[in-house]
Amino acid sequence: MQTDTDLEYLAIESEHCSATIFLQGAQLASFIPKNKPPLIWMSQDEDYQQGKGLRGGIPICWPWFGVCKNQDWPIHGVARTNLWRAEEVNEHAEYTEVILSLPMAQIDKTYWPYKSALKVVFHLSDVLKVTLINTNLDSQPIELTQALHTYFPTSDITATKVDGLQGSQFIEFGEGPFAQNDVVGFARETDMVYTQVGSMQHINTPEGTIAVGRENSTSCVLWNPWIDKAKRLSNFADDEYKTMLCLEAGNVMDDKVVLAPGESHSLSTIVYWV
Numbered sequence: 001m002q003t004d005t006d007l008e009y010l011a012i013e014s015e016h017c018s019a020t021i022f023l024q025g026a027q028l029a030s031f032i033p034k035n036k037p038p039l040i041w042m043s044q045d046e047d048y049q050q051g052k053g054l055r056g057g058i059p060i061c062w063p064w065f066g067v068c069k070n071q072d073w074p075i076h077g078v079a080r081t082n083l084w085r086a087e088e089v090n091e092h093a094e095y096t097e098v099i100l101s102l103p104m105a106q107i108d109k110t111y112w113p114y115k116s117a118l119k120v121v122f123h124l125s126d127v128l129k130v131t132l133i134n135t136n137l138d139s140q141p142i143e144l145t146q147a148l149h150t151y152f153p154t155s156d157i158t159a160t161k162v163d164g165l166q167g168s169q170f171i172e173f174g175e176g177p178f179a180q181n182d183v184v185g186f187a188r189e190t191d192m193v194y195t196q197v198g199s200m201q202h203i204n205t206p207e208g209t210i211a212v213g214r215e216n217s218t219s220c221v222l223w224n225p226w227i228d229k230a231k232r233l234s235n236f237a238d239d240e241y242k243t244m245l246c247l248e249a250g251n252v253m254d255d256k257v258v259l260a261p262g263e264s265h266s267l268s269t270i271v272y273w274v
Contacts, residue, residue, distance in 0.1 A: 003048045010086065014096050016125045022054065025080040026100040026120045029057040033126040036273050037207050040128075041153040041244040046235045053080040055235040056151045056244075058130060058269075060120065063112055063144035065221075065252045076149070078111050079118065087119070095125035114142045116259075127272040131215075134266075136259035143258045147221060147250035148269045150212070154205040157186045157224060157242050164201035165222070170194045171253075186245070189226035195219045195253055203247060208273055212247050215268035219255035221248040 002008050009029070012019040020030040031040045042056030053059050053076070061076040068074075074081070079102055088099040101119040104112075115137040123129035136142050154160045162184040169177040170192040180194065197220050203210040214220065223246040225233060230241040249269035251257045257265050 005048045005050060007048050007050060010089070010098060012089075012096055012098065012124055014091070014124070016095065017128075019122070019124050019128075021098060021100070021122060022057075023084050023086060023100070024050065025053060025060060025082070026084040026102070027054050027057050027059055027080065028122060028128075028130065029054060031124070031128045031271075033273065036126070038153055039210065039271055039273065041151040043236050043240055045237050045240070051081055055233070058151070059149040060132060061145075061147040061149050061248075061250075062118065062132070063146065065145040065147045065250060073111060077146075078107055082106055084120075095123055098122040098124065114138045114140075116142060127270060129268060129270045131266050131268040133264060134257060134259060135264040136261055139261055141258060141260055143256060145250070145252045145256045146267060147248045147252065148267065149221075149246060149248045150269060150271065151244055151246050152203055152205075152210055152212075154203075154207070154243060154245060156206050157245060159206050160245065161185050161204045162201055162222060162245075162247065163204060164198060165194060165220075168194045168197040184222065186224055186226075189229055190222055190224045190245075192222045193219070193250075193252060194222065195255060201247060202274065203245070211270075211272050211274050212249075213268075213270035214249040215270070216265065217249050217251055217255065217267055219250045219252045221246065221250055221252070223248070 009022045017033045032038045046055045059080045062079040064077050084100040090097040117135040121131040165180045168180045172192045201212045
């Protein structure tokens with residue numbers, strides 16, 4: 001299917017859920033388990049333009065997260081604005097599986113001079129699992145950072161808390177590391193990069209509790225732009241910071257991925273209503 005701006009997407013409908021996945025960026029834009037609220041947030045101001053990452057859903061940040069060492073390069077890498085290829089859609093009794101791959105020939109070698117393969121697997125049931133798989137096809141080691149930049153919904157960010165980050169370390173606005181001792185609430189701009197994190201967190205919202213698990217990841221990012229930054233963001237209404245947060249499975253900082261020739265790595269996020 002296509003939007004009015006000619007962005008192609010897959011629309012999945014099953015007895016377990018509905019989902020929308022765009023080929024641009026391999027970006028999941030919606031996921032609704034049957035008879036439950038949506039699990040993924042998308043801005044009401046998103047205009048679905050070609051060559052531009054979507055504001056919401058699950059952008060794939062690769063092969064670097066955030067601002068690159070070369071600050072002129074695209075923030076969050078190149079995967080989220082390139083066109084991926086739909087490889088397989090497999091329907092099973094208990095789930096639907098969608099597999100997309102990123103054609104490496106279209107990636108500018110200035111940004112990524114290595115021989116590698118990248119694919120993403122969406123496992124869609126009443127639970128959402130997204131797995132990003134890197135394989136080193138080169139004769140030398142390769143190093144990367146990455147994240148599944150998941151946007152979650154809430155009806156009231158000030159009544160929302162994130163549990164399960166206790167015991168970890170975080171850096172915020174370039175300062176730290178600090179110890180996370182308590183459940184995290186929201187009363188200001190939040191941009192925390194966590195390391196040494198356990199594999200499961202819970203987002204407690206007025207609508208219920210969302211479980212967020214990770215595999216092959218000991219780092220994650222918690223983000224809400226709050227009032228001032230929300231006004232500066234594109235495709236984001238000024239008051240939408242009240243209705244969303246990001247809790248992103250990652251391999252960042254000391255949790256970066258280093259692949260020997262022939263080696264593969266899988267990063268997963270698993271999301272469901274408790």
